[in-house]
């Protein structure tokens with residue numbers, strides 16, 4: 579049964595065939611024509627980036643210093659000389675019952691809009707910060723939450739720890755996008771019941787620098803009801819690729835490995851809702867050049883995981 583969420587605006591840049599009710603055919607994805615990334619072009623873009631802002635792009639920022647995903651300033655893309663293209667087709671792979679990977683499923687314009695939304699909300703009050711345990715050790719990522727705040731020690735709370743501000747709701751355009759992604763996934767698995775529908779009211783947004791990562795864990799802090807129904811986690815990856823691990827135990831050496839690239843969507847629900855998963859490593863310099871040119875996204879990987887509490 580389809581869960582109805584309101585509001586349901588769509589991303590402004592969605593292609594015309596991107597209707598919440600159409601799961602087939604494949605959505606148009608203009609990343610298939612993205613300029614090929616080479617060291618030279620990337621160095622030019624990043625060189626410009628540093629030149630404009632006269633700052634290190636790898637500064638270890640913390641919450642006392644606002645953390646954004648992009649830096650302001652014009653990009654002179656005419657100096658990027660490599661115009662060759664690579665074809666990255668869309669495809670999908672069932673990894674486990676209830677767990678599906680849809681490759682290259684989010685198009686470039688959607689990725690750009692998601693980066694801009696996360697940058698805008700992340701740089702302000704209650705935005706990106708680096709969660710710290712009582713012991714003083716820190717997660718190897720910057721994080722912010724929509725809907726409810728999540729922290730490794732307090733789990734879900736209504737308020738942010740750092741400044742007491744209320745987390746913004748999941749942006750309506752993303753609610754709508756996620757519902758479409760769930761329909762797309764359900765249309766590709768053997769039985770749609772493998773992946774129940776859900777209405778995302780929480781989103782954890784992680785940004786990993788090139789030295790970031792996340793140990794194997796289960797996402798099990800959502801409501802007992804949602805977990806027992808197997809309501810899926812919907813994960814969108816943007817920017818640098820990562821080696822993503824998943825398995826039935828916390829043992830890293832028994833885990834399977836899959837590459838998550840910019841535009842990939844991973845869903846795990848139903849029987850896989852409590853699968854162990856983690857980010858083993860970020861692959862440096864793997865952000866598609868076209869995305870870099872359009873956003874000046876910092877080196878690293880943006881990941882959004884949508885859930886229903």
Ligand SMILES: O=C(O)CCC(=O)C(=O)O
Nearest residue numbers: 782784797813857881883
């Ligand atoms: O970055 C990812 O792909 C996974 C993030 C994750 O597992 C989480 O936020 O719980």
Ligand SMILES: [Fe+2]
Nearest residue numbers: 795796797855
């Ligand atoms: Fe997780």
